[in-house]
Amino acid sequence: MSALGELLVGAAILVGLVGIVVQVLPGSILVLGAVLVWAWVTGGTTAWVVFAVAAVAIGLAELGQWVLAGRHMRRAEVPWSTLVWGGLAGVVGFFVIPVVGLFVFFVGAVFLAELLRRRDRTAAWRATLAAVQATGITILVQLLGALVAAGAWGVGLVLT
Template sequence: MSPLAEVLVGVAVLVGLVGAVVQIYPGSLIVMLAVATWGIVTGGTVGWVVTVVAVVSVLVAAVAKYLYAGKYLQAAGVPNRTLLVGGVLGVVGFFVVPVVGLPLGFVLGVFLSELQRLRVRDAAWRATVSALKATGLTILIELAGAMLATGAWVVGLLLT
């Protein structure tokens, strides 16, 4: 792969890592696709091993974050309906208030849904905090998968 192409892959990886944190676009998917493209074009044992490591790490992280969030929220007593309301208001907030509307809408949606369900402000806020903790931890899990893929790519660069 040419040096310019490798720089473009690096830019895509950086964009993907930012996306894994801000959650506005599918960052880990971008990292996986960029690293897999590099691995396929580079070819050979190193290229294919890097591709497999990138794909497996991102897919395992994707599955783990959903399993973890579900168990964490179930243990906290937060129903799926609450998350759906939070997600819908998050999407609405994204379009109403640029940049910060998504998290604000999500928090507001979860809080209002739990307040309607529980009728107690403190309990609704505790459920909202649990949902935020689960969201933060899933972001870290996704970032870890993207970082493993990035690390595999860096090792592949050093070996080729």
């Protein structure tokens, strides 16, 4: 692969990592897709082993985020529907108040959904904090998997 191609793949990986943190882009898919393009164009055993490592890392991270966040949500007795409402409101909020609205609307919608469900402000706020923590867990686990994938690509870049 040419130097420009490698630079573009690196930029796509970087955008994917940012997308994981900001939760606007499907960051893990973007990182894996970039590594796949690199492996396809570069070819050879090393490139495909790097892609396999990246795919396993991201696959395990995707599975891990559901297991860890799900366990956290079950402990706090917060249903997934609450996160869905928060996520939908966050998307709307992102456009109403650029970037900051994502967080504000997510927290507000989760609190409102839990307040309607529980009829207790203190319990609703505790559930909201648990939902925010679960979201943080998913971000960290996804980021870890994507960083392993990016590191594998970096090693592959040196070796090829």
